[in-house]
Amino acid sequence: MADFKELIAGALEQALDSKLKKDEISALLEVPPTPGMGDYAFPCFKLAEILKKKPNKIAFELAEKIFLPDGIAEINPNGPYLNFFVAKDLVAQDTINEIIKQGDVFGKRDFGKGQKIMVEYSGPNSNKPLHLGHLRNNCIGMAISNIFAASGMKVIKANIVNDRGIHICKSMLAYKLFGNKATPESTKEKPDHFVGDYYIMYNKMVEEKPELEKQAYEMLQKWENGDKETKKLWKQMTEWAVQGFKETYEEFGSKFDTWFFESQYYNKAKAILKLGEEKGVFKRNENGALVAELESQGLPDKTVLRTDGTSIYITNDLALTEYKFKHFKLNESIWIVGNEQDLYFRQLFKIFTLLGFKWAKNCIHLSHGMVNLPSGRLKSREGKVVDADDIIKELEDLAAKEIKKRDKKIGEKELAARSRAIGLAAIKFHMLKVAVQKDIMFNPKESISFEGETGPYIQYSYARAKSILTKAGKIKLKKFGFERLIGSEEQKLLKLLANYPEAVKKSLEQLSPHIICQSLIEIAEAFNTFYHKHKVLKAGSEEIKMERLALVQATVQVLKNGLELLDIEAIEKM
């Protein structure tokens, strides 16, 4: 694709007798607020400092002096800005040809080739089902994985199940006391919900019988000591929970290449703990617990091993992270975890640095905001959550209702597939369109709609465009000059399409999937405007029809590529 920025920067460098270098100029170039002002603008404020002249005057003089490169149609000084108009037919030609030539890889690059990264996300606790917060986490995890992969990196998606600790013992205790050997099969319950119900039961019971808490801790002690009966119950309940998670992941589309279980790593930290003691990073405190001294690093100290020698959560991460880097030969590892754990990760990474691991600097915590309900914070202890399975079902049902309104004769199977695609698109886009660090308020009644800036809107635009191509039949794209796509609607759409790879690049650099969402919204809006203004199949001439079809085809391609990165299905019928 012709790099107009490059062209302009080159011409400006020449006109400025290299007073500014090409890449400095390129960095200064911006896009004017309205298309009528031009395609690119060079602000002259920096030059005003260097040349000690008024920026308006500089812009004016530059316009006289500059040599117009091929592809630039017009140059126009506008106050302190020098505005450039690129040749419209060239924009169309370049953009469309490039998109159609690259097809599914348009927007992808290969600068990450040979690099390997692990994306750890989801991280459920084995005592209860997934909730709304996990859904946001899963959306970010999948999108970030896809965005990394689009840079050519090898991505390993990992899940860690927190299957060890007091929380699962609480579910176990309630089951032991009141379960009567029931099973998910016997009660016909989804197995993770089955386990979660006992957790809620425990928390209700413990208010009346505080001694249950002591019993739960005794159970944990038994578990730690390898008590056979306790382990057996634990194994059964963990299996139920994980089986349930897998069903939810399957339905939601979350994929994992590898699974870690805390119970398998928490006691493998001996070597790293010893190393830390030798290096003086970990010290015994007065009670005999092992503590990472971080005060001198501006962080609170962190206990890494209890007085009684048992592990806490970080003990697991210490062992597991070292294993990850060694075993998978990672270049980087990224944890997708909510911002409530910001301090925890700063401590963890600082410990790795102090221990002298050279990969310590390649650990990233992608911290995201919480999902809140109008009634306040999600509290799983009280069962006060929006359950993941419930919300998925609710949105799919809502989508099904909308589909049936429009298509009365739709078959059962087709309806199920389409409503799933649309329902999930609504959830995923809603979770991804907001900057990751922000908290989200989730109002089940109002938060998710199918209109406006939503997943279904993008899908709808795609389906509309695709339907034109289908109706057009087999088209043979001849070599066009595309001098018929110079109207403002076409040009706006073309520019947004051309800008899509930049959006993908930015979303990687800033670890921000919402930049891709924004790009797709703008493309869909521009396409719909174009759609209403111009008939494609009933165009005035065969030439116009073919050129417009090419534009539609390019739009279809970009929307499809973008939705794929967001893990949203592009569907041909709505």
Place this chain on the structure above:
RNA sequence: GGGCCCGUAGCCUAGUGGAUAGGGCAUCUGCCUUCUAAGCAGAGGGUCGCCGGUUCGAAUCCGGCCGGGCCCGCCA
């Protein structure tokens, strides 16, 4: 008390130094015998939390304050 994050119309949100703060929801007005109206065109709605500073120029950078969230466990 300390640390981190957030504050942009009734609600949600984009925008980290540049031109008139960009969208969406909701409200109001038009547009389906015309390639899918989950759409399009248009209207109204803003002290960019407040105060000060830096700058030719601040929603954006710095300082202070106010409001909200999270964290500061030998919990995860």
